[in-house]
Amino acid sequence: MAVAAAKPEVFTRKSSGLVRVMSPYSAFIYNILTMGLIFPWTYLWAPGALPGGRLVWGILLAMIFEIPIALAYVWLSTALPRSGGDYVFQSRVFGGGIGFSIVMSGFVIWILQWVALSGWLLSYLGFASLFLGLGGTMGNPTLTSIGVWFTTPWGIIIVSILNAFLAMLLLVSGFKNYVKFQYVMWYATLLSFGLMLYLFFSATPEIFAQKLNDFVVASGGVPNFYQTGIDAAKAANIDLNPSFSLLATLLVAPIAWTSLQWATYSAQQNGEIKGARSFQNQLIIIIGSLIVTGLLLAALAAALEHAIGTEFLYVAGAGYWAALDAGKFNGVFLWPNIIAMALAGSPIIVVLISLGYILNAFQIVNNCYIGMTRVMVAMSLDRLLPEWVSRVSDKFHTPVNAHIAYFLASIPVILVYNLWGQWTALTLGVTFACGYVFVITALAGALMPYRAKALYDASPGAVYKLGNIPLVTIFGLIGAAVGAVMVLMFMFYSALGLTSVLAYQVVFGVLAVSIIWYFLAKMIQRSRGINVEYAFKEIPPE
Amino acid sequence: MSLFRRQASSKANGKLTRLFFASDFHGSQRIFRKFVNAAKHYEADVLVMGGDVVGKLAIPVIREGNGRFRAHLMGKTERLEGQDDLKGFEERLGTLGFYSKIMDADEYDEIRSDTAAVDRLFHDLARERLALWIELAETRLAGTGVRWFVMGGNDDDPEVLELLKDVNTESMVFCEGKEVAIDDHHTMISVGFSNRTPWKTPREIDDNDLGTMIEELADKVADTEHAIFNLHVPPVDSTLDTCPMLDWNTDPPTQIVKAGQVVLHGAGSEAVRRAIETHQPLLSLHGHIHESGGVVKIGRTTAVNPGSEYGEGVLRGCLLTLAKDEIKSYQLTAG
Numbered sequence: 001m002a003v004a005a006a007k008p009e010v011f012t013r014k015s016s017g018l019v020r021v022m023s024p025y026s027a028f029i030y031n032i033l034t035m036g037l038i039f040p041w042t043y044l045w046a047p048g049a050l051p052g053g054r055l056v057w058g059i060l061l062a063m064i065f066e067i068p069i070a071l072a073y074v075w076l077s078t079a080l081p082r083s084g085g086d087y088v089f090q091s092r093v094f095g096g097g098i099g100f101s102i103v104m105s106g107f108v109i110w111i112l113q114w115v116a117l118s119g120w121l122l123s124y125l126g127f128a129s130l131f132l133g134l135g136g137t138m139g140n141p142t143l144t145s146i147g148v149w150f151t152t153p154w155g156i157i158i159v160s161i162l163n164a165f166l167a168m169l170l171l172v173s174g175f176k177n178y179v180k181f182q183y184v185m186w187y188a189t190l191l192s193f194g195l196m197l198y199l200f201f202s203a204t205p206e207i208f209a210q211k212l213n214d215f216v217v218a219s220g221g222v223p224n225f226y227q228t229g230i231d232a233a234k235a236a237n238i239d240l241n242p243s244f245s246l247l248a249t250l251l252v253a254p255i256a257w258t259s260l261q262w263a264t265y266s267a268q269q270n271g272e273i274k275g276a277r278s279f280q281n282q283l284i285i286i287i288g289s290l291i292v293t294g295l296l297l298a299a300l301a302a303a304l305e306h307a308i309g310t311e312f313l314y315v316a317g318a319g320y321w322a323a324l325d326a327g328k329f330n331g332v333f334l335w336p337n338i339i340a341m342a343l344a345g346s347p348i349i350v351v352l353i354s355l356g357y358i359l360n361a362f363q364i365v366n367n368c369y370i371g372m373t374r375v376m377v378a379m380s381l382d383r384l385l386p387e388w389v390s391r392v393s394d395k396f397h398t399p400v401n402a403h404i405a406y407f408l409a410s411i412p413v414i415l416v417y418n419l420w421g422q423w424t425a426l427t428l429g430v431t432f433a434c435g436y437v438f439v440i441t442a443l444a445g446a447l448m449p450y451r452a453k454a455l456y457d458a459s460p461g462a463v464y465k466l467g468n469i470p471l472v473t474i475f476g477l478i479g480a481a482v483g484a485v486m487v488l489m490f491m492f493y494s495a496l497g498l499t500s501v502l503a504y505q506v507v508f509g510v511l512a513v514s515i516i517w518y519f520l521a522k523m524i525q526r527s528r529g530i531n532v533e534y535a536f537k538e539i540p541p542e
Numbered sequence: 543m544s545l546f547r548r549q550a551s552s553k554a555n556g557k558l559t560r561l562f563f564a565s566d567f568h569g570s571q572r573i574f575r576k577f578v579n580a581a582k583h584y585e586a587d588v589l590v591m592g593g594d595v596v597g598k599l600a601i602p603v604i605r606e607g608n609g610r611f612r613a614h615l616m617g618k619t620e621r622l623e624g625q626d627d628l629k630g631f632e633e634r635l636g637t638l639g640f641y642s643k644i645m646d647a648d649e650y651d652e653i654r655s656d657t658a659a660v661d662r663l664f665h666d667l668a669r670e671r672l673a674l675w676i677e678l679a680e681t682r683l684a685g686t687g688v689r690w691f692v693m694g695g696n697d698d699d700p701e702v703l704e705l706l707k708d709v710n711t712e713s714m715v716f717c718e719g720k721e722v723a724i725d726d727h728h729t730m731i732s733v734g735f736s737n738r739t740p741w742k743t744p745r746e747i748d749d750n751d752l753g754t755m756i757e758e759l760a761d762k763v764a765d766t767e768h769a770i771f772n773l774h775v776p777p778v779d780s781t782l783d784t785c786p787m788l789d790w791n792t793d794p795p796t797q798i799v800k801a802g803q804v805v806l807h808g809a810g811s812e813a814v815r816r817a818i819e820t821h822q823p824l825l826s827l828h829g830h831i832h833e834s835g836g837v838v839k840i841g842r843t844t845a846v847n848p849g850s851e852y853g854e855g856v857l858r859g860c861l862l863t864l865a866k867d868e869i870k871s872y873q874l875t876a877g
Contacts, residue, residue, distance in 0.1 A: 540579055
């Protein structure tokens with residue numbers, strides 16, 4: 001039965017038209033949570049390692065640098081609104097060899113480190129801060145010592161493994177259960193973040209000095225902590241009022257990129273997002289979430305500096321980067337949430353702030369599973385990973401094997417991250433590795449009109465051009481160039497932690513393993529009569 | 543090095559059949575051209591096209607005089623200047639699976655006010671496109687030994703499918719409602735009807751009736767162990783049928799949201815699942831649920847739904863290598 005539509009001018013007929021699960025708003029939230037409002041490194045690492053760098057400007061620069069990359073993802077997502085994101089984009093434009101090797105190394109393997117990092121965030125910034133904050137605000141040193149336990153290697157390891165295990169159980173039980181819980185995590189994170197902003201903006205360095213001193217004493221520490229820290233930093237020849245440095249400010253950007261590079265992560269779930277083919281939706285989901293998060297992080301940086309003053313910011317940074325004992329509280333770094341708790345002096349505020357950190361940290365490990373198990377399933381269906389990886393459970397309707405495999409693979413990474421001192425120097429290795437995935441994808445966007453012309457021509461973004469040059473080509477090239485510079489900064493500036501022999505061995509070793517894996521899988525499948533290229537190669541449509 | 547020995551020699555001896563299956567083209571020109579070319583690209587011996595061949599939307603391209611046209615697509619009114627613009631626009635519509643017809647504004651007003659006229663327009667455009675497809679396939683496949691098997695789906699109007707039943711070409715076999723030989727060892731039965739959907743599509747029936755329809759065909763198969771069941775709807779709760787649950791009382795149907803989230807369920811057919819569990823064919827081929835592509839085992843049966851991305855111009859399919867008693871390999875493709 002056909003019907004004529006009054007408006008618009010089209011004729012439709014009765015036919016099935018099934019819909020997707022995730023709303024653009026949910027995807028927008030998902031991206032913001034993935035970017036992690038709680039990621040703390042920028043606030044201590046940058047002042048510690050990059051004196052003279054301006055935190056706020058560094059964060060805003062990272063946001064601006066990310067925009068062309070994110071725009072390339074908007075075009076790619078509307079052209080290929082499928083789950084699998086970077087793997088699908090790269091393999092479609094460059095072929096399976098590049099798609100698999102880059103995404104397997106930069107994402108599937110390296111994001112195991114994010115599983116470890118999220119456990120560290122949960123233990124260190126979530127539970128440790130909760131008990132330290134309660135100890136300080138309630139004058140209970142026992143709670144403080146419990147908090148300190150959560151900062152020990154085995155405290156972090158136990159929390160990390162439980163964190164990964166619980167996320168696996170939640171996701172195996174069904175993606176819908178996660179989506180339901182995501183709203184709880186979202187509001188808890190927002191509340192926590194809002195409280196910190198309020199506390200920072202309403203404080204002054206003088207008020208902070210007094211409250212921090214009281215907080216430390218109530219936790220069983222020494223009096224006059226604030227001034228002791230400043231004196232110790234000066235004695236250690238740390239410049240607490242360095243002049244502005246453009247280079248240092250530029251180098252803040254790759255650290256802030258640790259958060260902001262994840263603005264595009266919803267692309268892994270494009271197959272589940274309603275209206276994923278809509279340009280407007282993708283702009284809101286990807287660009288919108290990037291700008292909102294960038295501005296929030298910059299606001300937090302400005303607020304933090306406003307509250308504690310530039311001098312003490314460098315003391316806290318020295319505690320992290322230069323191992324200055326007086327810049328730590330009970331051996332714990334002075335992360336923004338600890339500072340906010342000291343300012344609040346209220347156990348209720350401590351609980352509310354900690355809840356946001358706990359839930360956002362838990363959300364991050366969920367993201368690792370959600371994104372990577374989808375990529376693994378796609379690789380398995382393409383016959384590049386074993387068939388059992390993509391098997392879907394009859395009972396749960398989820399790829400249980402992929403989840404279990406990823407959980408098991410994360411355990412050695414959790415152990416090595418927390419037990420082997422040298423490995424922590426590779427914390428930003430995951431930002432570097434994911435960075436090269438994003439760079440190659442931006443390049444895939446730039447070349448899509450030429451290497452996947454039919455796909456591009458059928459996409460809604462094909463109408464946007466500057467003269468005869470597709471806009472996606474312009475944005476993709478700029479994004480790839482800017483991203484490549486940030487990636488290279490990791491390899492040439494020791495302040496970013498990837499200049500050791502170990503770092504080179506790990507980074508290039510992982511890439512080499514992935515390349516070898518691709519060619520072995522291809523050869524084995526060929527012996528079974530399967531040409532893996534068929535999974536990527538477009539059939540001529542003529 | 544037996545691990546890396548190719549199986550080409552077995553195929554050369556005629557022991558293996560390479561079958562390429564894809565479904566839910568919904569009128570997409572690009573997808574059909576790729577499907578026909580898949581025979582050469584994938585070195586397939588047999589092509590099987592699941593149901594839902596007819597497009598969903600017809601775009602009137604309205605003459606505005608002086609070689610100009612206007613048309614409405616994806617929420618925007620497009621202004622077309624001359625034949626080059628018109629050709630490019632029609633190609634885009636072809637990829638999306640939409641039909642188009644050039645008409646005057648008066649003719650458009652006349653048709654849109656007459657439901658029967660809209661029906662006729664759809665049927666004419668769908669038949670016209672199918673005729674082009676049959677001609678294209680015959681041009682490319684006749685003489686190659688490759689046959690393409692086709693059936694309808696729940697979205698296809700019976701009046702349009704009549705065209706397929708009457709075709710007599712070398713390459714095409716309309717296989718719905720009968721048992722056909724795929725090669726020396728395997729036969730295939732095909733049912734394109736679906737169980738009830740909230741969309742009230744042209745060819746949907748009660749699930750029990752669907753079961754009866756399948757059983758009547760299955761009973762005629764002498765050797766179900768080597769049979770292929772080509773059933774448009776996937777088996778219920780098989781993960782090949784997962785999609786949002788819809789409210790049947792709204793027009794169009796809307797997704798059901800509980801506790802702030804969309805409720806997912808298996809929209810497949812119990813009758814199809816029962817038939818597979820009872821007869822345990824070698825292979826079952828399905829479509830219908832575009833977003834749930836995958837391969838699962840139901841007992842000894844390998845069940846396949848390649849999914850569909852016809853609107854993106856991507857041909858989702860499954861390439862299977864059949865030996866007499868087993869499926870030697872399968873591979874989901876995105877061509």
